[in-house]
Amino acid sequence: xxxxxxxxxxxxxxxxxxxxxxxxxxxxxxxxxxxxxxxxxxxxxxxxxxxxxxxxxxxxxxxxxxxxxxxxxxxxxxxxxxxxxxxxxxxxxxxxxxxxxxxxxxxxxxxxxxxxxxxxxxxxxxxxxxxxxxxxxxxxxxxxxxxxxxxxxxxxxxxxxxxxxxxxxxxxxxxxxxxxxxxxxxxxxxxxxxxxxxxxxxxxxxxxxxxxxxxxxxxxxxxxxxxxxxxxxxxxxxxxxxxxxxxxxxxxxxxxxxxxxxxxxx
Amino acid sequence: xxxxxxxxxxxxxxxxxxxxxxxxxxxxxxxxxxxxxxxxxxxxxxxxxxxxxxxxxxxxxxxxxxxxxxxxxxxxxxxxxxxxxxxxxxxxxxxxxxxxxxxxxxxxxxxxxxxxxxxxxxxxxxxxxxxxxxxxxxxxxxxxxxxxxxxxxxxxxxxxxxxxxxxxxxxxxxxxxxxxxxxxxxxxxxxxxxxxxxxxxxxxxxxxxxxxxxxxxxxxxxxxxxxxxxxxxxxxxxxxxxxxxxxxxxxxxxxxxxxxxxxxxx
DNA sequence: CGCGCATTTGAGGACTGTCAACTTCCGTGG
DNA sequence: CCACGGAAGTTGACAGTCCTCAAATGCGCG
Numbered sequence: 214x215x216x217x218x219x220x221x222x223x224x225x226x227x228x229x230x231x232x233x234x235x236x237x238x239x240x241x242x243x244x245x246x247x248x249x250x251x252x253x254x255x256x257x258x259x260x261x262x263x264x265x266x267x268x269x270x271x272x273x274x275x276x277x278x279x280x281x282x283x284x285x286x287x288x289x290x291x292x293x294x295x296x297x298x299x300x301x302x303x304x305x306x307x308x309x310x311x312x313x314x315x316x317x318x319x320x321x322x323x324x325x326x327x328x329x330x331x332x333x334x335x336x337x338x339x340x341x342x343x344x345x346x347x348x349x350x351x352x353x354x355x356x357x358x359x360x361x362x363x364x365x366x367x368x369x370x371x372x373x374x375x376x377x378x379x380x381x382x383x384x385x386x387x388x389x390x391x392x393x394x395x396x397x398x399x400x401x402x403x404x405x406x407x408x409x410x411x412x413x414x415x416x417x418x419x420x421x422x423x424x425x426x427x428x429x430x431x432x433x434x435x436x437x438x439x440x441x442x443x444x445x446x447x448x449x450x451x452x453x454x455x456x457x458x459x460x461x462x463x464x465x466x467x468x469x470x471x472x473x474x475x476x477x478x479x
Numbered sequence: 480x481x482x483x484x485x486x487x488x489x490x491x492x493x494x495x496x497x498x499x500x501x502x503x504x505x506x507x508x509x510x511x512x513x514x515x516x517x518x519x520x521x522x523x524x525x526x527x528x529x530x531x532x533x534x535x536x537x538x539x540x541x542x543x544x545x546x547x548x549x550x551x552x553x554x555x556x557x558x559x560x561x562x563x564x565x566x567x568x569x570x571x572x573x574x575x576x577x578x579x580x581x582x583x584x585x586x587x588x589x590x591x592x593x594x595x596x597x598x599x600x601x602x603x604x605x606x607x608x609x610x611x612x613x614x615x616x617x618x619x620x621x622x623x624x625x626x627x628x629x630x631x632x633x634x635x636x637x638x639x640x641x642x643x644x645x646x647x648x649x650x651x652x653x654x655x656x657x658x659x660x661x662x663x664x665x666x667x668x669x670x671x672x673x674x675x676x677x678x679x680x681x682x683x684x685x686x687x688x689x690x691x692x693x694x695x696x697x698x699x700x701x702x703x704x705x706x707x708x709x710x711x712x713x714x715x716x717x718x719x720x721x722x723x724x725x726x727x728x729x730x731x732x733x734x735x736x737x738x739x740x741x742x743x744x745x
Numbered sequence: 746c747g748c749g750c751a752t753t754t755g756a757g758g759a760c761t762g763t764c765a766a767c768t769t770c771c772g773t774g775g
Numbered sequence: 776c777c778a779c780g781g782a783a784g785t786t787g788a789c790a791g792t793c794c795t796c797a798a799a800t801g802c803g804c805g
Contacts, residue, residue: 346613348563358663359549361791363792437545671786
């Protein structure tokens, strides 16, 4: 493993602010692995032995039931995934597969759990990480239950724009059928949703989407800071916002989207 | 605050296995409060100053957007809620309101965060709690994206049965319009979903639902351990199952439902 | 150039939401 | 104890949203 890779891992919110010793313990048995595209890394139901750290490429998390399948998240570097299952030493609830050639660091779950026991700062970091993931999922559910497909797409495009800091031209990062599933619709309906957004200044050419009128699009999308992580807060920026910045990367990958229970609720 | 209440709090997964000192620190500034029904405890967007522990009554968590509203979870005792926001010292993403007369312990967020810094076991407990919450939400999203409304209701009923250990007669714990929103449909459609389930041996009389044929209902519902926390695992019961038992209470409140981001994904 | 796959488009149907009227339930007040 | 009012729940008619199937188009790679 290259030193530069370790640096990238260390820069993860999960590991910044953690003692050097802890970091060494946590990454002790880790190994770097390369996967071709379209490779299954993990099947839902499998025991989870490693924490995965995506260093390069794209990974899709998806779930299945009764011959139906849905994309739950799409990750881009640098991201960890499957942390919750590692913490609980439980079976995976989502399958993971590479969408393209990937470089992935695999950290033994035992090492993670040991590090948590040794270093309260690391435990804190894990908690903060999971809390951010949880809140990402809350946003996702609100997005799905409160908006229709066109509204979800509109907000997704605005989130992409915010993440890439692009002017009025954004580039889709994944195939449209994958995006459709992530947004909870069929490829056919994604197509129609794009068509519907033409009336709001949106034109599509392959993966390149031009937003001719941000105002018109926002009027339809009504982005909300309590759903869309990119949406502007009303008042002053407070310190707490800092903590949430963690989510920016996931959000980047899943704009309008993002990452529990009777004894606990976020 | 009665000693028996403290005992109930201590029996929460969040606090079992935690040093007595830590427990004292965490619950130092806590105070017990009673609320009438239909009272707003917290509005989405508000800063979160307390971890809430529901000791008696029912609390609903919901979200709003653009004049639409949806129920995200319904809690029953003993449950903590809003832990993720406390850990991050962030604004609430969900509103909370009592559905009936409630008794709630409010623990200052500072105390929780301090305890996490002092005691790695508590940090671990918080992580495990949040991991369970996260996984509950993953289940919820799969439930919503992969199933239609009738299938969701069928699984909800089966989960209720499993949680209450009732034979073929289950009692709904909340108003049907609240249940409808939790399951992601309108009250009218919940009514129709119940009607559709008549063909599968389900009859409804007020809050009492009779499941005449579990087999027929399961054939439709196809409960899945990777979505429904109650569903039977295939093979042997493994140790990890233990960890997940945490979720049972939330799951009890939200059967067929139950408990992250580019830099972390569960 | 031709094949395969992704995407698009059209037609039709299934599912879900909306509106309105009706029924039932429950608590209040007579 | 009963009558009443209001809210919850149900039912029907209708519309909007979304899915399915099929066919056409477009793109990329051999």
